[in-house]
Amino acid sequence: MSTKTETFAIEKSDAEWRQQLDPAQYQVLRKHSTERAGTSPLNVEKRPGTFVCAGCGEKLFDASTKFESGTGWPSFWAPLPEAVGTTTDRSFFMSRTEVHCAKCGGHLGHVFPDGPQPTGQRYCMNGVAMKFEDKK
């Protein structure tokens, strides 16, 4: 039961996304799938830089907000300003807060209130939904 009232700067048809993204990216970003824990190379990415949306290139997280959550998914305690939006996800009989790219609406992961300070938030992201750009 996702609401479709939000509009995004980048809107593409399903066919266009399917063509642009690889199958794993497509399943996560457009179909709200979740990658298997521990599969993303971004789990161990520790260089300074920026994590960007794999769908549209929007800058999402600065590497300085990344932390080791032990979950097997890249985790952050804060997104960049206005980089992401959230919706309430009631699938799987749980209420979770879904996180998506503010520019293209691509599904990124979920946010939980058990993260470290200073925010106490844990942005649990799918690595396949992001790309890493190291600081030049």
Ligand SMILES: [Zn+2]
């Ligand atoms: Zn995006």
